[in-house]
Amino acid sequence: MANVEIVIYDEYRHLFKDKRNWTLITGFPGFGYVGTIATKYMVEKLKAIKVGDIITKYMPDFIALEDYGLMTPYEIFAHEAKSLIIVVNNALPQPPERVLFAKKLVEWFIKIGGRRAILAGGLNSRFKEGNEEFRWLCCGECEWSFKEPKLSKGLYIIGPLAVLFTILKLRNVPTLVLLPYTQPSKYDPRAAAVFVSKVSKVLGLNISIDDLLKYSKMIEETEEAIREAMRATEERGPKPYM
Numbered sequence: 001m002a003n004v005e006i007v008i009y010d011e012y013r014h015l016f017k018d019k020r021n022w023t024l025i026t027g028f029p030g031f032g033y034v035g036t037i038a039t040k041y042m043v044e045k046l047k048a049i050k051v052g053d054i055i056t057k058y059m060p061d062f063i064a065l066e067d068y069g070l071m072t073p074y075e076i077f078a079h080e081a082k083s084l085i086i087v088v089n090n091a092l093p094q095p096p097e098r099v100l101f102a103k104k105l106v107e108w109f110i111k112i113g114g115r116r117a118i119l120a121g122g123l124n125s126r127f128k129e130g131n132e133e134f135r136w137l138c139c140g141e142c143e144w145s146f147k148e149p150k151l152s153k154g155l156y157i158i159g160p161l162a163v164l165f166t167i168l169k170l171r172n173v174p175t176l177v178l179l180p181y182t183q184p185s186k187y188d189p190r191a192a193a194v195f196v197s198k199v200s201k202v203l204g205l206n207i208s209i210d211d212l213l214k215y216s217k218m219i220e221e222t223e224e225a226i227r228e229a230m231r232a233t234e235e236r237g238p239k240p241y242m
Contacts, residue, residue, distance in 0.1 A: 004054065007052050007055055015080060018113075019113025021116075023115065024116070024117040024173075025118050025120070026086065026088075026164070027119055029089065029090070031122030032183060033188065035119075036088065038120045038196050039120065042196060043077045043088060045208070049080075050069060051078045053076060055074075056093060056094070058093075059091070071090065073089070075089075106164070114173065118175070118177075119178070120178060121179045122191055124181075124183075125181040127155060132148040134195070135151045135179045137150055138174070138175065139169040140175060151177075157177065178194075178199070189215045
């Protein structure tokens with residue numbers, strides 16, 4: 001099995017010497033890229049500090065510079081005042097190491113006193129039945145409930161999010177999964193805004209989603225402009241004989 005290691009930078013190890021009731025927030029770049037967009041946005045707005053990385057045998061070989069420093073595939077951020085651990089996954093763990101990735105993360109989280117988790121995902125909008133913006137699922141002694149419908153029987157959570165949820169459940173960590181509706185192949189800040197808004201409310205974080213909504217509108221306008229250009233090109237093209 002592949003190797004997975006949680007690496008906390010030396011200057012931040014003191015944050016985890018004494019156990020405390022941390023809340024874990026994370027997601028993956030799955031449907032709508034919701035998990036990654038939402039967690040990156042929360043890190044930015046909360047000014048969370050990058051405290052470490054998750055290193056895996058098959059992790060993607062990329063880095064980039066961000067305002068906070070070096071962006072890596074799997075990043076660990078902390079907000080001490082709010083007792084938040086936010087894991088930003090800029091890539092999907094490879095299939096051979098997904099189970100170990102989840103186990104190592106959950107084991108470390110429990111070791112530092114982690115109490116509960118909130119996971120972000122996306123749900124295909126074709127399963128929407130009414131005006132609800134999301135569906136949800138809880139395990140363990142979950143303290144949250146919503147008027148929106150839960151995940152229906154027959155619908156699946158797939159990929160590393162499903163593995164992580166399973167491991168959290170097996171280790172008795174109360175866990176909430178929020179699944180905003182999205183288009184699977186679309187980069188969807190609007191769906192991410194649904195997640196951020198709900199989490200901000202239940203945790204009392206006071207995060208504004210205005211910037212995410214503006215970004216979503218810009219993407220929608222750009223996509224519409226591209227569609228218009230493509231339609232115009234098709235109309236100017238040669239017409240087939242009847």
